[in-house]
Amino acid sequence: MSFDIVLRHATGENSIAIDHHSDASLVAITGPSGCGKTTALNCVAGLITPQFAQISVNGRTLIDSERNVSLPAESRRCGYIFQDARLFPHLRVSANLAYGMRMRGAAHTDVDHAAVIDVLGIGGLADRWPATLSGGEIRRVAIARALMSGPEFLLLDEPLSSLDKARGEEVLGMIERIHSQLSVPMLYVSHDPAEVARLTQTIIKLG
Numbered sequence: 001m002s003f004d005i006v007l008r009h010a011t012g013e014n015s016i017a018i019d020h021h022s023d024a025s026l027v028a029i030t031g032p033s034g035c036g037k038t039t040a041l042n043c044v045a046g047l048i049t050p051q052f053a054q055i056s057v058n059g060r061t062l063i064d065s066e067r068n069v070s071l072p073a074e075s076r077r078c079g080y081i082f083q084d085a086r087l088f089p090h091l092r093v094s095a096n097l098a099y100g101m102r103m104r105g106a107a108h109t110d111v112d113h114a115a116v117i118d119v120l121g122i123g124g125l126a127d128r129w130p131a132t133l134s135g136g137e138i139r140r141v142a143i144a145r146a147l148m149s150g151p152e153f154l155l156l157d158e159p160l161s162s163l164d165k166a167r168g169e170e171v172l173g174m175i176e177r178i179h180s181q182l183s184v185p186m187l188y189v190s191h192d193p194a195e196v197a198r199l200t201q202t203i204i205k206l207g
């Protein structure tokens with residue numbers, strides 16, 4: 001597994017410069033609020049077109065400004081867990097997860113649905129509406145929905161934000177298990193040095 005990320009992008013007064021090449025399967029992006037962490041993830045996901053980028057994951061080019069290559073977001077095979085989770089409020093948990101499965105592309109990786117539900121401990125939530133879930137449960141369902149699409153890698157944007165310490169610990173433990181048991185590579189955004197240090201030693205520092 002490898003992340004090769006060369007990225008140059010400016011928004012307003014901020015500019016992002018990343019030159020990262022590693023075989024690490026869990027890479028953290030860290031830095032103070034407003035330094036461009038979410039913007040960097042959006043560039044990898046294909047939601048923003050950066051001013052210059054050469055990004056490949058495991059040797060597969062997502063974007064190369066020099067060669068005029070840029071895969072559309074739906075072809076990048078990433079699962080994106082947004083900072084605000086973004087579950088569909090009008091769909092029960094089971095239907096939110098089914099949406100993830102429908103998003104599978106032709107070249108999706110195999111995903112063991114039962115293992116995902118087991119690792120994230122959401123078996124009992126299938127019939128619930130998102131509005132009735134706790135913050136930690138919402139986060140776990142959002143991670144499961146992203147995994148259901150059979151992504152080649154995950155983008156996680158502050159997945160512990162707005163959780164109390166106990167719930168944060170719980171979700172962090174699940175993320176560690178997804179990484180080790182389900183072998184899903186990750187780009188993990190957090191402003192918290194202790195959280196990042198627990199997960200990985202491969203860190204991209206912004207700002």
Ligand SMILES: Nc1ncnc2c1ncn2[C@@H]1O[C@H](COP(=O)(O)OP(=O)(O)OP(=O)(O)O)[C@@H](O)[C@H]1O
Nearest residue numbers: 011012013014032033034035036037038039040191
């Ligand atoms: N759509 C936009 N238009 C203009 N400026 C933007 C836009 N989105 C973000 N920015 C600016 O780009 C900079 C980086 O924002 P970004 O959300 O990527 O930072 P961040 O490191 O993820 O912050 P936080 O930790 O607070 O979420 C900020 O100065 C922000 O105001």
